[in-house]
Amino acid sequence: MNTKKLFDLSGRVAIITGGSIGLGRQMAEGLAEMGANLVLCARKKERCEQAAEELKQLGVKTLALACDVKDLDQIRDVVQQAASEFGRIDVLINNAGTAWGAPVEEMRLEHWNKVIETNLTGTFLFSQAVGRFMVRQRRGKIINMASVAGMRGAPAEFQAIGYHASKGGVIAFTKDLACKWGIHNIQVNAIAPGWFPTRMSEVMIERNRDAFLKKIPLGRFGSDHDLKGAAVFLASDASNFVTGHVLVVDGGQTA
Numbered sequence: 646m647n648t649k650k651l652f653d654l655s656g657r658v659a660i661i662t663g664g665s666i667g668l669g670r671q672m673a674e675g676l677a678e679m680g681a682n683l684v685l686c687a688r689k690k691e692r693c694e695q696a697a698e699e700l701k702q703l704g705v706k707t708l709a710l711a712c713d714v715k716d717l718d719q720i721r722d723v724v725q726q727a728a729s730e731f732g733r734i735d736v737l738i739n740n741a742g743t744a745w746g747a748p749v750e751e752m753r754l755e756h757w758n759k760v761i762e763t764n765l766t767g768t769f770l771f772s773q774a775v776g777r778f779m780v781r782q783r784r785g786k787i788i789n790m791a792s793v794a795g796m797r798g799a800p801a802e803f804q805a806i807g808y809h810a811s812k813g814g815v816i817a818f819t820k821d822l823a824c825k826w827g828i829h830n831i832q833v834n835a836i837a838p839g840w841f842p843t844r845m846s847e848v849m850i851e852r853n854r855d856a857f858l859k860k861i862p863l864g865r866f867g868s869d870h871d872l873k874g875a876a877v878f879l880a881s882d883a884s885n886f887v888t889g890h891v892l893v894v895d896g897g898q899t900a
């Protein structure tokens with residue numbers, strides 16, 4: 646197949662959790678620029694609607710829905726609405742995520758649970774709900790947002806043990822699901838970003854800018870387009886023989 650065709654997403658349908666702002670919004674834009682129709686969901690529906698309205702200008706169809714990935718009924722509702730609107734679901738990006746900062750000795754159970762339920766259990770529940778649909782389709786692409794935080798420990802200035810554990814879990818989940826669902830022609834991969842300035846990371850970056858930059862060989866943070874290529878690759882036919890992979894996009898931080 647022609648290489649441009651391999652990366653083409655025209656007519657494909659992608660659900661992006663947390664697609665309203667930040668990295669989810671960036672990946673949604675990347676997929677839409679390659680022709681994909683989008684389902685954007687997050688808790689704050691107005692922000693999804695705003696992103697959907699803007700991305701529609703790229704000539705694709707968009708659907709904005711409210712969804713808390715900690716709630717199974719709301720997840721099922723999104724999958725049902727996406728399926729009835731478009732009749733197909735080609736790509737799921739499990740991007741919705743949260744973090745909680747506190748020293749390990751003081752981390753409260755409710756904060757640990759919130760992070761694990763959003764980042765890890767939410768990824769499981771959404772993959773299960775969309776995966777059932779993809780199994781019937783005999784094809785699909787699942788992309789999980791991990792982090793370099795899930796690959797190793799961090800220095801004392803980054804105190805978020807629940808976040809690290811959740812992202813390590815996302816990596817193990819990705820590899821195991823890839824082994825289980827290869828038989829259904831579903832590719833399951835993860836993206837592990839380094840530091841990208843977003844609402845989630847802004848305080849940490851603000852406080853530790855120089856220390857972080859010293860550890861990034863490319864000498865800068867991720868930009869508003871640095872994730873697009875990774876997302877499009879893993880969402881498209883260009884990655885049909887790639888599964889269980891963790892694609893690190895970190896400016897060399899973990900090299």
Ligand SMILES: NC(=O)c1ccc[n+]([C@@H]2O[C@H](COP(=O)([O-])OP(=O)(O)OC[C@H]3O[C@@H](n4cnc5c(N)ncnc54)[C@H](OP(=O)(O)O)[C@@H]3O)[C@@H](O)[C@H]2O)c1
Binds near residue numbers: 668690793841
């Ligand atoms: N920024 C970085 O440096 C970095 C690095 C590595 C990995 N990541 C990962 O990339 C992903 C996106 O992060 P970001 O930096 O773009 O953060 P962000 O700007 O804070 O965006 C987070 C998104 O997730 C949604 N969300 C949060 N909790 C949710 C829930 N319970 N149910 C549904 N949606 C929820 C938010 O919308 P609502 O608040 O409206 O729900 C928002 O759309 C996360 O998984 C994060 O861990 C980020």
